[in-house]
Each structure stands twice: as C-alpha cells, then as structure tokens.
Amino acid sequence: MLRLEQLRIGLGGFDLTADFAVQAGARVAVIGPSGAGKSSLLNAIAGFIPLVGGRVLLDGSDITTLPPDARSITMLFQDGNLFPHLTLAQNVGLGLRPTLRLDDQERSDVTGALARVGLDGLADRKPATVSGGQASRAALARVLVQNRPLLLLDEPFAALGPALRAEMLALVAELLDETRATLMMVTHAPEDARRIADQIVFVDAGIAHPPAATEALFADPPPQLKVYLG
C-alpha cells in the first residue's frame, strides 16, 4: 500500500498537498488541469523532487528520504524511456542490472520479457529503428523484468495515436494482472482513465484529492472536475 502522509510539494508559486492512501494492487488515474501538479506528484513519490513536508510510505516503510533507485518503484516518463544508443535488449537488461553484466538466466529473462510484449526478434534493434509503439512495448518489457510493486506512468503513451494508446493500456493492464503491481497513471484523457483505472485522483487548486471510484466520480463529478471535463 502507498500512503502519502500530509505530503507537501513546492511548485514554484504554490504548494501541492496530498494526504491519502492507495491500496496495493489498485489502478489509479491522476487527472487534472495542466500545471496542477500531476507529474510533480508522481515525481515526488518516485523521489525526483524533494518534499516541503510530509512522508511517503510504501508497504509500511518510510521511503521519504530514500534515493529514487532505492525505492521499489518503476516509473515511465513522457519521453526518454529508452537510451537511444542501446539495443532494446540492453534497455530491458538495465532493469535487471545497471552494470548490464547479465548472467544466462537474466539474459533469458530479458528475451522472455521482450517476447511477452510482442517484440520477438527485435532484441538487437535500436530504439530509432522501431516504431513508437514498439519502443513503448520495450519500456514495458523493462517494467516487467523490474517487477516492482508500484508502477508510475507519467503519460508515456501521450505521443501515440488513440488506437495504439488503447493497445498499450491493454498491455499495461495485462502486465499488472501478472505482477499484481499498483498503478498510478497521469493522463489528460478521461477515456484512458476509464479504460484502465478503477480509481481517480483529481488534482486541482493545490490539492491532490483522495482516490475515488472512477465510474462514480465520472457519473457525478464535483464542480471543479465538471469544469475540467468540460
């Protein structure tokens, strides 16, 4: 379980606060207007930006002061999820060992992960030589081998077309079924939130509101969400 206790993040002109818990295995979409602090919330949880106050607890452990790689968290960013000079297999292998000195079992795990996301035979290709969808799949293969309990997605599929985005979200859902990881995903598209998330965190006016059930929230949105949805 992820618990944000009296969390405060400095966003230049204002603070973003969050005080809620996300149950283990939950799939949460983070929505809200541009500049509200959705990405900052994920970056703070992942340890990329320091907190002004409060604590982050993951499965009961206080991870507030841990560096990003010491947190059991995987994060995919809007772009730059693959190193362009490494092959897809190497990019995935980094999820197992940052030194890339893999043993036979680990190499086999990488091959298996690539096959699992539909990238059979593309292990030695570089990111520039595959499509955007295939690159996204490679990033997801790395998520699979990392096998961490919390997955943060900061709109990694935003550049893909609607059909491909839906395909990627379906793949994410399958991987989550297999790994039982918790998901927090920033999105601007309500349909994406509906497609994958059972809960919504709405971020607006300096507050990340506690998760609410997706269908119930969309069926009867509070006034600010109604304004955002248009």
Added chain:
Amino acid sequence: MAVGALQLGRCSGPLIALIILGAIGAIVAAVISRSGGLALGPGDMAAIRFTFHQAVWSAALSVLLAIPVARALARRRFRGRGIIITLLGAPFILPVIVAVLGLLAVFGRGGWVSTILVGLGGEPISIYGFHGVVLAHVFFNLPLATRLILQAWQAVPAERYRLAAQLAIDGWAFFRIIEWPLLQRAVPGAFALIFVLCLTSFAVALTLGGGPRATTVELAIYQAFRFDFDLGRAAFLSLLQLGLAGTAAAVAVWLVPRVELGRGLDRSHDRWDGRGAGAQDAVVITLAFLFLVLPIGAVAYDGMGGLLVLPGSVFWAAVTSLWVAGLSVGLMLTAALPLAGWMAMRRRAGAEVVGIFGIAISPLMLGTGAFLLINPYADPGRLALVVTACVNALMTLPFALRLMVPALRDLVDDYGRLSLNLGLRGWPLWRIVILPRLRAQMGFAAGLGGALSLGDLGVVTLFADQDRATLPLQMYRLMGAYQMEAASGAAVLLLLLALSVFWLCDWWGRHA
C-alpha cells in the same frame, strides 16, 4: 543524475584551479622579490600600447569586414556555400605558423602581391610589424566574426523575412528594421571576443612582430625569458598580461554570444531582399574566399617541393608533436569529462564564463609560472614537452567544456531521471550512458585539442632547448635560418597532420 559520477568534477575542478593558482603564485612571488618592483619601464608601456593598438585594429577590421561577408552568405544560396561555411571554421585549427608562412607567400616582400606590384612599376610591400600582425589576426578572426554574425542572421525567424517581403520593406528600411537590431546584438560580442583573442595572441607577434615598435606584452615575456633570462621581468609582464586580459575577459563575458563550434550554419532562409545585389554579394564572397584560401594554397604550392628536401629533424619533430598532442588530448579529456559533468549540474552560464576566462589565460604566463616552479628542483628544458602538453591541455579545456557541458545538460534533462530510477551510477553510468552519448562531442573536442596542440607555438618556445622541438618550433627555426623551402615542406606536413588528426577524431566521434 545526482550521481557520484558527475561529482568527480569536484576533484578535477579544484585540481585545475590549483595548477593555475600555483603558476600565478610563483609569478607573484617572483615579482615581489624583483628589484624593480611594480614600476613600468618605457619598454613595458610601449608593449602595452602596441598590444591594445593591434587588438583594437584587428578586432575592428575583422568585424567590419565580416558584416558584408555574413550578410552575403546569409541571403544567397549557391552551390559550394556549405564548403565556404566549413572553410570559415578551418582557421580555428590551422597552425598559426603555417598561416603566417602562407600570408608571407601572398603578401610578403617576395610574395605574389609584391611581385604584381613590382611588375606594375610599384614598390614591394612588407608585412612585418603592425600591419603584418593585424593582417594575420584578421586572417584568423574574420572567419570567426563572420560565423558569429552569420549565426545572428540565421537566428532571425524566416517569418520576419516573409513579412518584410509582403510589406515591401527593402533597401535602407530593411537594414534599419531587420538587420540593424541583429547587428547591435552580435557585433559588440564578436568584437569583444576577438579583442581578447588578439590581446593574448603570441605566435603571430613572435613571427611577424618584434622590435621596439611591434612588441606585444606576450612577446615581451618571451624576450625577457629567452633573450635576457630576466625571470623577474618575465614574471612581472606575465602578471601585467593576466591583469589586462582578465579585465578584458571580464568585460567580454557580458557581451560574447555563444560560439557554435559545431555545425548548423549551413541552413539558409528564403530571402527576398537583396534582389539586384547578387553581383555585389558574389564579389564580397569571392574576395573573402580568396583571402582565406590563397595563403593556404600558397603554402601547399610552395611546400610540395620542400617535402622532398625535409631534414630528418623535421620528422623527429613531427613525431614529438604527435605524442605531445596525444598526451595533451588525453589530459584534456581526463580533466574535461568529470568537470563537464559537474558543471552540467551547476549554473547555466558556467561553461561560457570558463570559456572566456580560459581564452584570457596566457600560455606564456602559465609557462613562466611552471618554469619558476620547476627550476629550483629540475632542469625545465628536460620537462619542456610534458609542460607543453599540460599547458596545451589546459588551454583547450575551455573549448572542450563548451562542447560537452550543453550536451551533458541535455543528457541530464533527457535521461537523468531514468538513470536514477534504474540505479545507474558511478562507472556503469559513465560506461553505459555518458560516454556513448557524448562520443560526438568528445571526438570533436579531441580533434580540436589535437590540432591546436599540434600547431601550438607557445610555451614550447620558452622551454625547449636545441635538442627538443615540436614541429611548429622546428619550422620556426627553419624560417629563422632562411631555409624557406624546408620550412614550406614542414608547413605542409604540419598542415596535413593537424587536419588529419582533427578529421580522424571528429570522424570517430560522429560514427558512434
């Protein structure tokens, strides 16, 4: 990328600062123990006046002549434009002594221009002294000024030209509304940068200057050192030079635009102004092209025969130059990589400031300091080549930083969080991410550093004895002994080596 790996610069930066401060400290100590103290003699005053005089003229002429060249290049598209723009970068890696030999072949007393003048019944011209120093500085800096001003022209959005065309803005109005504002931004910076470069230039003054009326402060340091062996005066002049160039650099740092060492100037916008000025632009571009190409062509032409009569000492000097350049590049990269990593995490203007102040630090000043430090313990002549390699590494470090720091900043922006998330740190971070992604910049920096070191005729002139010489020094000695054919041959060899080293390193970097 927090990242212990990028924090290595914490050691590398202070170490470099310690070396420079050690040299300055030795100089200050020598000045304090000097009998004349800080009093300026008439010769010192003359050197200061000449240094400023030639630097102002060189910078002003370079910038003034660059404006029409940059304007013509900015508004014309023609076959070979890319080659001319590439050529504008060539003087940067051209050994100074080779260019001087070329300028002498074209503009010297026995050169092509004089031959034509005599043929027409006139007098031959001489380019030794003030005129020669300014001519050589314009030769080196006209291309740099052109690139800087062209960069400003290229930065004007294409829409502005379209708008001007739509509104029928041309002629004087076009200059006033579109071009004058960009020149106001670019020209002071270009002038300031070239002024600082000319203030600290040594090899040009060594080869074309000299005598009471054409001695720069740098040359005076050399003369005090080599001819009078007056270390106190050499130290005093070094301090003076540091003060002059440091002050100029402090002013320049606010004015100088970012110098693009790489590519990107070969784009050209569609332009509607300047219709009817095609012939004028063609003449301007042709004259600039000839000014740059003729001296190099003259060296190649004169030197081909000389290659056959090269004495063995030239080949030994070439081998020496190659290992000095290799050592210099190795030291430069060893220092630059961690330092660039550290700077990439710091203030945005860091690399630019280091770049300008790096230009202001005189290699002769460093050499004088090194000599003063070494002299009590060992024979400096025996360490001449190692000191030369170290000084060359320090002198090329600012260029390397200007190339690497922006690339590393992009790397941190693009992949910093991913690297952190994956636990990439320390040597694996360098091996897997930084070095492969920085290979192009490393190759370019190594090429520049190697070519500059190969062509350097600076600190080695202070230290080297008769048994030790780099290729430029050996060439200078041949010129001094009036063995011009062999000197021309050595110039061709030096030119080939400098261009090959640059091309090979750059090629290695680009073929990552």
